[in-house]
Amino acid sequence: MTETAHPRTAPLRAHAEIDLAALRANVRALRAQAPGAALMAVVKSDAYGHGAVPCARAAVAEGATWLGTATPEEALALRAAGLSPSQVRILCWLWTPGGPWREAIEADVDVSVSGLWALEEVRRAARSAGRPARVQLKADTGLGRNGCQPADWPGLVAEALRAEAEGTVRITGLWSHFACADEPGHPSIAAQLTRFRDMVAYAEQQGVQPEVRHIANSPATLTLPESHFDLVRPGIALYGVSPSPEIGTPADFGLRPVMTLSASLALVKHTPGGHGVSYGHHYVTPGETTLGLVPVGYADGIPRHASGAGPVLIGGKWRTVAGRVAMDQFVVDLGGDEPEVGAQAVLFGPGDRGEPTAEDWAQAAGTIAYEIVTRIGTRVPRVYVNEEPDGQDG
Known part of the structure; x- marks a missing residue:
């Protein structure tokens, strides 16, 4: 992670000044955009280059109740830095076979599962850890990257519920990600929302009781209130950068670059x-x-x-x-x-x-x-x- 420095006393070749007051103000502005939802501060990729630990601490101090990371190493580093489960939940979503599942479970990190291979690795790790894994099931509603395809969703939900019944898994979330939320009016936005609602409804009809349902990234947080559900996940907007010139400047949303x-x-x-x-x-x-x-x-x-x-x-x-x-x-x-x-x-x-x-x-x-x-x-x-x-x- 990026080294934390303090205001300089000697000239530097170059430096990136990170204004944490601006970040805290951005958190407040984003919470105001989605007053009925919890806020996940996405701090993947070293908080978009701004420094994950300082930015995570600032966001949590301002009311973020979740942190979002891509890799498990990012999530574990936040826990190691003292961001405890009693302070903030952490979701990690980019896993490959053989990943540090047990370490994540023991650190009380929510792990994302998009396929049966991952669910099976989680179950084995949970047995080894002697405690259930907090698992969020990701649906591919149209982005075409990670996430479970609608045709495979019933099978994943069924296996996850079996794992929950055996005590190795607690299904804590159902989630997805937009492809074109930064392009206002794009037809995929409404289509993905409909598909997400349908996939969530199916899972809940089968007995899933998630703590959170979420799909809103930065542009959706700013422009699509119907997508806010239980939780919004701003990333780039947290750092005062507009997700797209087409939806507006940072100032249009009360944001300031950090x-x-x-x-x-x-x-x-x-x-x-x-x-x-x-x-x-x-x-x-x-x-x-x-x-x-x-x-x-x-x-x-x-x-x-x-x-x-x-x-x-x-x-x-x-x-x-x-x-x-x-x-x-x-x-x-x-x-x-x-x-x-x-x-x-x-x-x-x-x-x-x-x-x-x-x-x-x-x-x-x-x-x-x-x-x-x-x-x-x-x-x-x-x-x-x-x-x-x-x-x-x-």
């Missing part, structure tokens, strides 16, 4: 016109100018696809990556300006101080803002600010 990524200029130099810049000379200076060296590159998670397009705020002005992004650095044309070496280059942040946003970088790289924040690597330290609530944030 991460600000910046670096210290490593060099400022004069160059003549006609000077090639970076690999391949895809950028050539149009005239005499100054170049600034920003000491982060694709090894830090800066997308190479944003070469020639990625925006950076330096000295109060937007600049653009000049030429290719390299492994450890990229260059900007400063147009004759001469900021000091060590001056701050802000790659992205909330945007309200003139800096680019993660969405701006997503547009430049031809990707989504999820990828921009999640890919920021571990050699960029996270610096946590506003760790302790001071009255009402926001």
Whole structure:
């Protein structure tokens, strides 16, 4: 997991500032969007690059009663960090054969099951642990990834109920995931909701008594109240990033981006016109100018696809990556300006101080803002600010 750092006392090559007050305010805003449902803070992939443990603690302090992880290692790390079952439930959903089922059961982690192979491994692990496993059955309602197909659902439900009767399993949840909730009006949304209701109804008719039923991800939490059921699972929205420009900006939903990524200029130099810049000379200076060296590159998670397009705020002005992004650095044309070496280059942040946003970088790289924040690597330290609530944030 990403190293936890505190406000710096010396300049850093680069750092990602994580504003936990913004995260707490986002939790409040998301809970207000779904007042009748519990909230699961999805902290998979190291909290989308923001740091799983600090973000999980902040979300739980603000009322999140569940945490969501992809891998079992992520779930177990949260328990090891002191996020106890008495504080928060944890769901883990991405399993492969031979996974640490027993460890998860002993850590009181809810495990997701999509097929009979997984159910059988859970039963064996539960017998070994000497206690029942908390199991959530996942339905494939149309996404086509993980989850049990409708045709196989009766068999999985029947086996899960047999396992529950023998005392190796407690069925705690029924759940699914949307394919196109970030595309308002897409016909698959209504179709998936109908299928989910039908599959939940079937399971309950057979005797399943789940604690929670859930399908709503970030876009559904924000725009589809009919999908909220017992629990909503915001991920990217928790970190103040819109799931899709089509559904609105973060500000439209009262959200604020949590991460600000910046670096210290490593060099400022004069160059003549006609000077090639970076690999391949895809950028050539149009005239005499100054170049600034920003000491982060694709090894830090800066997308190479944003070469020639990625925006950076330096000295109060937007600049653009000049030429290719390299492994450890990229260059900007400063147009004759001469900021000091060590001056701050802000790659992205909330945007309200003139800096680019993660969405701006997503547009430049031809990707989504999820990828921009999640890919920021571990050699960029996270610096946590506003760790302790001071009255009402926001």
